[in-house]
Amino acid sequence: MLKFKFILTALLIMFAANLSANATTIGYADFQKVLSEYTFARNTYKDLDNKLLELQQYMFDKEKQFKTIESPIQKKTFEEQIQKEVKLKEDRIYTLKSQKEKTIRDNILAASKAVATAKRLDIILDYGVVYAGGVDVTNDIIQYLNTQKK
Numbered sequence: 092m093l094k095f096k097f098i099l100t101a102l103l104i105m106f107a108a109n110l111s112a113n114a115t116t117i118g119y120a121d122f123q124k125v126l127s128e129y130t131f132a133r134n135t136y137k138d139l140d141n142k143l144l145e146l147q148q149y150m151f152d153k154e155k156q157f158k159t160i161e162s163p164i165q166k167k168t169f170e171e172q173i174q175k176e177v178k179l180k181e182d183r184i185y186t187l188k189s190q191k192e193k194t195i196r197d198n199i200l201a202a203s204k205a206v207a208t209a210k211r212l213d214i215i216l217d218y219g220v221v222y223a224g225g226v227d228v229t230n231d232i233i234q235y236l237n238t239q240k241k
Contacts, residue, residue: 117225118212120232125199129236135191142184150177202235203228 126132153173160166203215206228215228 116212116214117221118207118210118215118228119218119221119225120203120215120227120229121218122199124229125232125236126195128233129195129199131198131236132195135195139184139188139191142187146177146180146184149180198236198239199232202232202239206231206235 150173157166157169157173160169207213207215210226210228210231212226212228216225218227218229
């Protein structure tokens with residue numbers, strides 16, 4: 092009987108050790124906070140907003156110019172020209188926005204991977220899907236991003 096208890100205890104210890112060896116270490120981050128405190132992202136969105144404001148001002152100025160034109164033919168020509176220019180400017184802004192957002196996403200992904208490696212985490216999830224447990228790495232990702240050159 093003593094031998095049976097010893098073997099059973101040994102098996103339970105081995106089973107428990109195996110469970111802990113296979114446990115996944117989970118990290119989580121508030122990626123909205125990461126985005127709002129990532130200096131490059133903040134500056135990028137501020138620059139994009141300024142470009143949109145410049146476009147609005149350009150359109151406002153052209154509208155004033157349009158009102159001073161008396162000839163219907165000149166108005167039509169002016170309007171067509173301005174529509175082409177505005178479309179071109181909008182396309183440039185939206186292309187730039189897409190490129191910058193991709194860079195931001197790639198940088199956040201790289202930072203998340205680097206923090207996961209440094210903290211020995213198997214996975215990092217958005218904080219919204221983690222109800223209990225895990226390791227909060229939000230500030231670590233922000234710090235990593237803001238110390239990188241980009």
